[in-house]
Amino acid sequence: MQSNESQQPCSSNSSRKRKFVEDLPENFLDTVCPPNSKARLEDPLQSGEITFSGNNSMHFSSSEHAFGREPSGQLSYTEDGDDYQCLEEMKFSMNSQNNMSLFGDDSNNQANDDYLNFELSRTPSPFDFGDDLMIPELSSDDVRAISQVVLTQNWSEEQKPNIADIGEFEVTSTQKNNTRSRKELVQPSSPVKRSKPPHSVAAQSSVGSNASVKLEEISYIDTKNLCERITIEMRDNKIAQKTFAEKILCRSQGTLSDLLNNPKPWDKLKSGKTTYLRMFNWLAQPLSRRMAILEMDIDDVHEALGMSAPVPVRNASKKSKSMKSDPDTKRTRFVFTNIQKETLEAIFKETERPSREMQETIANHLKLDVESVCNFFMNARRRKLHKKTN
DNA sequence: TGGCAGTCAATATC
DNA sequence: GATATTGACTGCCA
Numbered sequence: 001m002q003s004n005e006s007q008q009p010c011s012s013n014s015s016r017k018r019k020f021v022e023d024l025p026e027n028f029l030d031t032v033c034p035p036n037s038k039a040r041l042e043d044p045l046q047s048g049e050i051t052f053s054g055n056n057s058m059h060f061s062s063s064e065h066a067f068g069r070e071p072s073g074q075l076s077y078t079e080d081g082d083d084y085q086c087l088e089e090m091k092f093s094m095n096s097q098n099n100m101s102l103f104g105d106d107s108n109n110q111a112n113d114d115y116l117n118f119e120l121s122r123t124p125s126p127f128d129f130g131d132d133l134m135i136p137e138l139s140s141d142d143v144r145a146i147s148q149v150v151l152t153q154n155w156s157e158e159q160k161p162n163i164a165d166i167g168e169f170e171v172t173s174t175q176k177n178n179t180r181s182r183k184e185l186v187q188p189s190s191p192v193k194r195s196k197p198p199h200s201v202a203a204q205s206s207v208g209s210n211a212s213v214k215l216e217e218i219s220y221i222d223t224k225n226l227c228e229r230i231t232i233e234m235r236d237n238k239i240a241q242k243t244f245a246e247k248i249l250c251r252s253q254g255t256l257s258d259l260l261n262n263p264k265p266w267d268k269l270k271s272g273k274t275t276y277l278r279m280f281n282w283l284a285q286p287l288s289r290r291m292a293i294l295e296m297d298i299d300d301v302h303e304a305l306g307m308s309a310p311v312p313v314r315n316a317s318k319k320s321k322s323m324k325s326d327p328d329t330k331r332t333r334f335v336f337t338n339i340q341k342e343t344l345e346a347i348f349k350e351t352e353r354p355s356r357e358m359q360e361t362i363a364n365h366l367k368l369d370v371e372s373v374c375n376f377f378m379n380a381r382r383r384k385l386h387k388k389t390n
Numbered sequence: 391t392g393g394c395a396g397t398c399a400a401t402a403t404c
Numbered sequence: 405g406a407t408a409t410t411g412a413c414t415g416c417c418a
């Protein structure tokens with residue numbers, strides 16, 4: 001990937017938009033950096049977060065800087081305070097070691113000769129192989145097939161992919177150097193020794209649990225991408241949600257449906273990480289083995305996934321309080337009437353967190369239990385939340 | 391103790 | 405029949 005060298009003079013520090021001069025294919029970011037993925041720059045001088053938002057946009061933010069490439073192709077750069085700098089270029093380059101360099105240059109700003117040069121050491125993505133970055137048009141089937149290769153082939157020690165690269169890449173080093181020349185900063189073709197991320201995960205083998213990872217070994221999973229892949233996998237291999245949920249996850253069909261349609265970001269998860277990790281470890285197996293696991297006894301499934309049995313759901317046979325005396329009675333699910341529901345929703349729009357007293361008043365007016373009203377608001381808050389995140 | 395995460399499982403919807 | 409929705413339960417944590 002070569003950069004366009006054209007320069008745009010920085011006319012004024014008040015200018016907050018710069019033409020994006022990098023000659024990148026339109027779908028470059030979407031292709032090499034999965035939408036909604038994040039990368040973290042660990043350099044203490046220039047730490048920050050890069051977010052790939054889809055639609056070919058990317059934003060970097062730190063305590064000092066905030067800039068991004070908009071879908072329009074413009075480079076935006078904003079900074080509060082007096083030390084505003086003007087970035088003339090933002091460049092990306094890939095080398096044969098699958099390292100991506102992001103380079104921002106504000107060399108026109110002589111008063112503050114500051115360069116930003118981040119080397120994003122990333123693992124091979126399903127999309128690039130060899131010395132040249134490939135920007136193919138990929139169908140979902142292609143993505144799946146290539147991912148399969150990436151996840152299951154035997155990599156050399158140097159090439160080991162991070163199987164967490166299901167929609168994610170790791171940032172291992174970043175540099176900021178105010179004294180180095182620009183040429184020194186950008187060396188797209190020179191191999192950059194890739195240091196292994198401290199919590200990266202490698203697919204070691206295509207056989208059995210060797211391809212699995214433990215919770216403590218993994219730093220991040222792109223749950224959205226993972227769920228998309230699981231959905232494709234289930235569709236293509238005609239695996240019913242009920243089968244997959246019960247066999248692989250030890251969870252119910254409804255739970256799986258919810259997880260797949262409303263994946264929570266990895267860093268927002270608590271104990272729920274293990275459920276996603278089971279999906280992840282299943283997907284990391286070769287296809288034949290994935291299918292074989294579905295036929296295994298439950299104990300063998302745990303072993304195949306390299307994971308212990310999940311914490312049993314303690315409320316597995318849930319009955320309403322009134323049903324507890326008769327455990328064989330099938331619970332009927334309470335359903336709010338239209339009026340109750342519409343009223344609750346209207347109140348929720350105004351007040352997401354009504355006081356206990358207010359909940360009691362609502363319950364009285366709608367002839368509901370306070371617990372039901374409480375549950376409604378609790379569920380509404382979190383379900384609204386994951387609608388937002390999606 | 392209240393709020394929440396994770397989940398079940400009935401049932402609505404496709 | 406498969407999947408999506410949703411009211412409620414349990415345990416954890418601040």
